[in-house]
Amino acid sequence: MVRKFFVGGNWKCNGTVEEVKKIVTFLNEAEVPTEDVVEVVVSPPFVFLTLVKSLLRPDFQVAAQNCWVRRGGAFTGEISAEMLVNLRIPWVILGHSERRLLLNESNEVRREALQKLDLLFPIYSIMEFVADKVAYALSRGLKIIACVGETLEQRESGSTMAVVAAQTQSIADKVRNWDNIVLAYEPVWAIGTGKVATPAQAQEVHSELRKWLRDNVGVEVASSTRIIYGGSVNGTNCRELAKQPDIDGFLVGGASLKPEFIDIINSVWPN
Numbered sequence: 001m002v003r004k005f006f007v008g009g010n011w012k013c014n015g016t017v018e019e020v021k022k023i024v025t026f027l028n029e030a031e032v033p034t035e036d037v038v039e040v041v042v043s044p045p046f047v048f049l050t051l052v053k054s055l056l057r058p059d060f061q062v063a064a065q066n067c068w069v070r071r072g073g074a075f076t077g078e079i080s081a082e083m084l085v086n087l088r089i090p091w092v093i094l095g096h097s098e099r100r101l102l103l104n105e106s107n108e109v110r111r112e113a114l115q116k117l118d119l120l121f122p123i124y125s126i127m128e129f130v131a132d133k134v135a136y137a138l139s140r141g142l143k144i145i146a147c148v149g150e151t152l153e154q155r156e157s158g159s160t161m162a163v164v165a166a167q168t169q170s171i172a173d174k175v176r177n178w179d180n181i182v183l184a185y186e187p188v189w190a191i192g193t194g195k196v197a198t199p200a201q202a203q204e205v206h207s208e209l210r211k212w213l214r215d216n217v218g219v220e221v222a223s224s225t226r227i228i229y230g231g232s233v234n235g236t237n238c239r240e241l242a243k244q245p246d247i248d249g250f251l252v253g254g255a256s257l258k259p260e261f262i263d264i265i266n267s268v269w270p271n
């Protein structure tokens with residue numbers, strides 16, 4: 001099974017209209033392999049999504065950085081999956097560690113949310129926030145970049161794989177069809193720190209995660225699901241990482257705002 005290389009650019013909470021236009025200009029002018037070789041998806045903040053979509057070359061796609069867990073309604077400040085579909089935004093990033101940790105999105109029962117949402121959705125007795133978002137967004141026709149990854153503390157205590165497996169399990173419990181999911185392994189300690197996982201460290205988790213998918217979801221899903229790496233990827237370290245057999249691409253933060261993002265796209269051909 002050939003897994004098409006996937007490079008995502010997560011712009012996070014950055015940019016002005018002028019800066020966004022500059023980024024789109026260098027993306028549009030770049031020489032990169034064709035769409036059948038590498039899938040490129042950039043994820044600007046919500047407010048710039050339509051601008052970027054309207055200016056961006058047609059072989060690159062756009063992703064939102066989040067969406068609401070169910071149908072929209074009285075949820076001030078949220079953006080629904082329906083809105084993204086309406087705007088023809090094909091992808092959404094879900095479960096990013098910055099949302100899990102800073103905004104308390106988790107796999108676990110969120111009691112306060114549960115109490116509130118139970119009034120609205122009495123059939124949901126357990127609220128698995130990230131997994132529910134993945135399942136709902138998929139059901140609306142969106143494609144998902146689902147993020148998993150351990151903190152430094154968890155890595156140092158030897159629980160990396162247990163954490164990543166639990167995060168993936170919660171998604172597997174709610175999803176039958178994995179065709180529209182890309183899994184992003186993003187160790188929290190490597191995000192925005194300049195401390196990239198070594199190719200061997202990343203490969204080890206990717207290969208374990210693929211094994212986990214094979215044993216717990218299915219052989220076909222394990223061989224076809226792209227597992228991409230995120231955390232301090234740049235134009236220099238991407239090539240060694242891209243050579244690893246179970247690294248199927250990247251989710252890039254800081255470097256996706258700069259022209260070196262093009263080098264990362266081109267690391268599909270590492271030699």
Ligand SMILES: O=C(CO)COP(=O)(O)O
Nearest residue numbers: 010191192231232253254
């Ligand atoms: O969080 C990330 C991508 O989603 C990675 O961020 P950095 O590449 O800035 O470390």
